[in-house]
Amino acid sequence: MRLTSFTDFGLRMLMRMAGDPSRAFSSAELAADLGLSRNHLAKIIQHLARAGLIDTWRGGGGGAMLARSAAEIRLGQIIRLLEEGQPLVECFGTEGGTCSIEARCRLKTRLRSAEAAFLADLDRSTLADIALAPQEKSAGTLVVPQ
Amino acid sequence: MRLTSFTDFGLRMLMRMAGDPSRAFSSAELAADLGLSRNHLAKIIQHLARAGLIDTWRGGGGGAMLARSAAEIRLGQIIRLLEEGQPLVECFGTEGGTCSIEARCRLKTRLRSAEAAFLADLDRSTLADIALAPQEKSAGTLVVPQ
C-alpha cells in the first residue's frame, strides 16, 4: 500500500502554503525549502491549480497560493486529487477487464469499502490541522548569524 | 494509493484455495488457473508459507494448502503480510530519515490513522467471506468435453 511521491510532495507543499496563507510561494522557493527539483514541483502545482485548490500567477512576484481557507480543505480530498488515476489494484483501473474471476469476485467490494474508510478517516482532518508553521527559532536562544 | 500485483495475485490465490480447502494446489495449477507465470506465483506461495498462512509439500502430489480455516484468517492480516515492506510514504520506510520537516510534521499521525482504518475495515471480513467457489457449470446445461 503506497502513495506516490507525487502525492507526498504535494502534501508537503500544501502544508507549507497553509502555514503562511497570505502570500504567494514561487516554485523555486518551495523546491529549495523541500529539497526537491523545481521542475517536478511545478508539475504538482499545475495539477493542484487545475483542480482549483490553489491559484497561480505568472510573471514577476508571481507564484502559488491556496485558493480557499486551509480549514475548508479536507485531507481526503487532497489525496483523492493527487492519487487520481492510481487504482488500488489493477482491475480498478480504466482497462481492468482482464480479470478471470470478475463475476465471482467478492473481494472488490471489500477493497472499495476499505479504500473509502481510508479516505473517510483522512476527511476528519483539514489542511489547517497539519499546516506547517514557519520555521521557528528556539525560544531563549540567541541565534547569531555567521 | 496502490497495492502491488504481488498482493493482488496472492489474494486471488488464497481465494481459490479457500474455495476448496481440503486439497493441495500445485503452483502449476494455480498459475494456469489465474493465467500467471508459475515462477512468480511460487514467490508468493513461499512468502505466505513462511508466515504460516499456508502449508506446502514438495515432491510428487505436493502443493500448497491453507494452514488454518479460512474463517480464522482476516483480510487485513493477509494484506499486512503481502504488503510488508511497502511503506505508505517514503518516510514510513526503514530509512526514511531524509524528511526535512520530521519534527514539525503533523501529517504522519493522520496517515498512520488512515492506514489503520483501511486495515481495520478489511479485518471486518475473513478469507471465508471471499472464498472463490470452484468454477460452477451453469445449471441445466450439459457440458460436453471436446
Next chain:
DNA sequence: TGGAATGGGTATTTACAATACCTATTAGCA
C-alpha cells in the same frame, strides 16, 4: 522592453516490480 516567474511539452533516467531461469530438495514408485 527586459527580467522573472509559471505553463507545459518532450526526453531521459532510474528504481523496482514482474518475469524467467536454474538448482536443490522431496516424495512416490519400480
Next chain:
DNA sequence: TGCTAATAGGTATTGTAAATACCCATTCCA
C-alpha cells in the same frame, strides 16, 4: 533403495512506469 518426476526456493534478467531533467513559450511587473 536408487531413479524419476514434481515442487520449493534462490538468483539473474527484463520491462515498465514513476521520477527527474531539460527546454522553450507565455505572461506579468517594473
